[in-house]
Amino acid sequence: MITVEEFRQYGHSFVDWMADYFKEVECLPVKSQVRPGEIFRQIPELPPADSETIDQIMQDFQQIILPGMTHWQSPNFFAYFPANSSYPSVLAEMLTAALGAQCMVWDTSPAAAELEEKMMNWLRQMTGLPGNWSGVIQDTASSATLVAILSAREKYSDFLINETGIHHHKSFRVYCTSETHSSLEKAVKIAGLGKKNLIRVEVDQQLRMRPEDLEQAIENDLKNRKAPLAVVATLGTTSSTAVDPLEPIARICRKYDIWLHIDAALAGTALVLPEYRWMIRGIENADSFVFNPHKWMFTNFDCSAYFVKDREALIRTFEILPEYLKTKSRGMVNDYRDWGIALGRRFRALKLWFVIRNFGVQGIQDRVRLHITLARKLADEIRKQSDFELMNEPQLNSVCFRYRPARVAQDRELDALNEKLLSILNASGKVFLSHTRLNGKYTIRMVTSQTYVQDKHVMMAWDLIRRTASEIT
Numbered sequence: 001m002i003t004v005e006e007f008r009q010y011g012h013s014f015v016d017w018m019a020d021y022f023k024e025v026e027c028l029p030v031k032s033q034v035r036p037g038e039i040f041r042q043i044p045e046l047p048p049a050d051s052e053t054i055d056q057i058m059q060d061f062q063q064i065i066l067p068g069m070t071h072w073q074s075p076n077f078f079a080y081f082p083a084n085s086s087y088p089s090v091l092a093e094m095l096t097a098a099l100g101a102q103c104m105v106w107d108t109s110p111a112a113a114e115l116e117e118k119m120m121n122w123l124r125q126m127t128g129l130p131g132n133w134s135g136v137i138q139d140t141a142s143s144a145t146l147v148a149i150l151s152a153r154e155k156y157s158d159f160l161i162n163e164t165g166i167h168h169h170k171s172f173r174v175y176c177t178s179e180t181h182s183s184l185e186k187a188v189k190i191a192g193l194g195k196k197n198l199i200r201v202e203v204d205q206q207l208r209m210r211p212e213d214l215e216q217a218i219e220n221d222l223k224n225r226k227a228p229l230a231v232v233a234t235l236g237t238t239s240s241t242a243v244d245p246l247e248p249i250a251r252i253c254r255k256y257d258i259w260l261h262i263d264a265a266l267a268g269t270a271l272v273l274p275e276y277r278w279m280i281r282g283i284e285n286a287d288s289f290v291f292n293p294h295k296w297m298f299t300n301f302d303c304s305a306y307f308v309k310d311r312e313a314l315i316r317t318f319e320i321l322p323e324y325l326k327t328k329s330r331g332m333v334n335d336y337r338d339w340g341i342a343l344g345r346r347f348r349a350l351k352l353w354f355v356i357r358n359f360g361v362q363g364i365q366d367r368v369r370l371h372i373t374l375a376r377k378l379a380d381e382i383r384k385q386s387d388f389e390l391m392n393e394p395q396l397n398s399v400c401f402r403y404r405p406a407r408v409a410q411d412r413e414l415d416a417l418n419e420k421l422l423s424i425l426n427a428s429g430k431v432f433l434s435h436t437r438l439n440g441k442y443t444i445r446m447v448t449s450q451t452y453v454q455d456k457h458v459m460m461a462w463d464l465i466r467r468t469a470s471e472i473t
């Protein structure tokens with residue numbers, strides 16, 4: 001094992017490595033090109049009995065591990081969603097690792113609890129959420145949505161399901177659309193509500209929830225003695241960044257007294273721009289909201305910002321108080337272990353503090369605006385090409401399109417052609433894009449919001465896409 005002085009030396013050289021990595025990452029193959037099992041086979045069957053040097057381990061890291069990594073921080077990464085980091089965020093993560101504190105209650109690190117409260121207030125103001133809502137950092141949006149469903153379940157069962165179990169309770173119903181993220185289905189299963197009670201409301205042409213169909217589904221359920229419990233609206237769906245119309249949905253939820261959870265995991269960061277606040281019009285009638293600074297807001301995974309109107313319902317749902325966790329400060333401060341599922345918590349507020357202060361709100365706005373502009377510009381380029389088809393009207397940071405040469409008429413053939421195009425592009429190592437299906441059609445998706453992406457990266461990718469498409473037979 002190394003000493004603290006050796007730690008100092010390696011620490012400096014590791015930071016040098018990281019800076020070189022960030023400078024060179026755009027030249028590495030974006031998507032890892034290894035085959036299944038290739039990394040596994042290179043790691044010894046048994047752990048070493050004796051100490052190995054950091055130099056040896058680092059050498060293997062470079063030779064074995066790195067080729068098996070997909071480079072999410074490359075500006076040529078356009079797949080899935082951004083999982084952004086940034087220099088200030090990485091620096092803060094180093095400090096968090098060094099402190100290694102467990103931030104489950106105020107007493108176990110007061111600064112962590114108080115900085116978290118303040119950072120959530122900052123984020124609430126930056127995104128224009130209601131001033132009377134409370135925020136807490138969750139590990140992921142999946143956890144936050146589960147927390148929302150469990151809070152709703154308890155609030156609407158007078159906190160009885162926590163006491164007696166779900167068996168004899170009436171049948172709760174949860175509403176979403178075909179476009180809602182799969183984490184909701186998982187939450188409904190974990191919460192014991194049953195997947196059959198997750199109702200998919202119809203969407204319109206642009207894949208947004210149809211409020212009148214939501215109301216119809218609720219009315220039908222009431223007639224059949226079901227109990228409408230929660231609606232999940234999405235701002236920025238995973239496939240096509242569609243935005244559900246919040247205002248009418250929220251009105252319906254108030255009318256029927258149903259918990260409204262808003263999933264803005266990917267696109268919520270756009271709310272830092274005043275011109276995107278229309279997305280949360282009507283939010284005062286909602287109950288909870290989640291967005292991921294660990295996606296688009298330049299903050300390392302994991303950091304998911306969850307906001308809730310009725311914080312008493314949240315705390316009553318999750319509170320536990322074993323003797324060994326009783327503290328004198330209870331009631332005067334926030335003990336965040338009662339605000340979610342896990343007991344142990346990392347000091348996640350620190351990286352937010354570094355990111356927000358070092359970018360400044362203006363700096364965050366500028367970059368988010370640039371990302372949206374890049375998506376718009378790409379869409380304009382696609383529109384100009386008669387052999388490409390734009391599959392969504394990009395409002396945010398993702399563009400959906402497919403290659404559609406005049407010689408191919410059938411959707412099935414087009415699906416195969418685009419699948420082939422995508423696999424050639426990704427095998428080139430020069431870009432990484434992903435796909436989805438929109439209205440049943442195979443669609444290539446390009447997300448233009450990696451932290452350091454610039455116009456030239458998007459234009460190079462578009463060039464490559466066109467050239468590759470024209471060479472496909």
Ligand SMILES: *Cc1c(COP(=O)(O)O)cnc(C)c1O
Pocket residue numbers: 081139140141142143181183234236237238263264265266267292304
């Ligand atoms: C990414 C995403 C999620 C899941 O986020 P995690 O933090 O990975 O759990 C949920 N909903 C939407 C709309 C997303 O884009």
